[in-house]
Amino acid sequence: MNEEMSGESPENNKHVKKPTMPEKIDYVFKVVVIGDSAVGKTQLLSRFTHNEFCYDSKSTIGVEFQTRTITLRGKLVKAQIWDTAGQERYRAVTSAYYRGALGAMVVYDITKRLSFDHVARWVEELRAHADDSAVIMLVGNKADLSVGKRAVPTEDAVEFAETQRLFFSEVSALSGGNVDEAFFRLLEEIFSRVVVSRKAMESDGGATVKLDGSRIDVISGSDLETSNIKEQASCSC
Numbered sequence: 001m002n003e004e005m006s007g008e009s010p011e012n013n014k015h016v017k018k019p020t021m022p023e024k025i026d027y028v029f030k031v032v033v034i035g036d037s038a039v040g041k042t043q044l045l046s047r048f049t050h051n052e053f054c055y056d057s058k059s060t061i062g063v064e065f066q067t068r069t070i071t072l073r074g075k076l077v078k079a080q081i082w083d084t085a086g087q088e089r090y091r092a093v094t095s096a097y098y099r100g101a102l103g104a105m106v107v108y109d110i111t112k113r114l115s116f117d118h119v120a121r122w123v124e125e126l127r128a129h130a131d132d133s134a135v136i137m138l139v140g141n142k143a144d145l146s147v148g149k150r151a152v153p154t155e156d157a158v159e160f161a162e163t164q165r166l167f168f169s170e171v172s173a174l175s176g177g178n179v180d181e182a183f184f185r186l187l188e189e190i191f192s193r194v195v196v197s198r199k200a201m202e203s204d205g206g207a208t209v210k211l212d213g214s215r216i217d218v219i220s221g222s223d224l225e226t227s228n229i230k231e232q233a234s235c236s237c
């Protein structure tokens, strides 16, 4: 059949979108974000995954996640970042939320002392439910308000992070300062612990990592579509 008969001459076809090759994801890393209400968890996710920030963001109800695909050591890694409500009454999950998490960010607001005082409780809950090998990062958000409104000295957070063996970073979801750096540091550490330093075996789907006989199932790209919890397309304002 020639182009004229099939109706598929380049002219006729110019509005037809060419199918794009699906990206072959090597790993999916689940990372959970926890911390008091209004510390800026949702905005940190939006900044990292879509480079967006909402001034009038609403409290999260239940659980959401957003993803960003990055390259680490030549591998395509889909970072699947989970967000839940800081407010107890809106939290629908505990164990299910932490299940399969390879990393966690425990967020406080540098202008709210109480949110930092509660970090120990969040770390305790995390350690009770997440895998022992999960990488944990303490994150002080709203660093843009550092001058004049700071209520948590950096040294206090550094000391806490050292005693609890956590990574630490101060960031601003508003300005974007340090946000990518913090997530990348966490994801690189997960990569080192899960993929490099242990005997890792990739399945064809690029999803399964075996560790010392035990298994961590890193969710494959196709599982994301079948999950009950849908990915947030973008900013949840």
Ligand SMILES: Nc1nc2c(ncn2[C@@H]2O[C@H](COP(=O)(O)OP(=O)(O)OP(=O)(O)O)[C@@H](O)[C@H]2O)c(=O)[nH]1
Pocket (backbone or CB within 6 Å): 035, 036, 037, 038, 039, 040, 041, 042, 043, 044, 054, 055, 056, 057, 058, 059, 060, 061, 084, 085, 086, 087, 141, 142, 143, 144, 145, 171, 172, 173, 174, 175
């Ligand atoms: N100045 C400043 N404000 C921020 C920053 N990040 C978030 N906010 C503001 O803080 C408020 C709370 O942000 P959210 O991201 O909704 O907080 P959350 O921790 O997800 O809150 P919950 O869903 O209730 O747990 C919003 O008014 C944001 O605009 C930041 O880096 N700097």
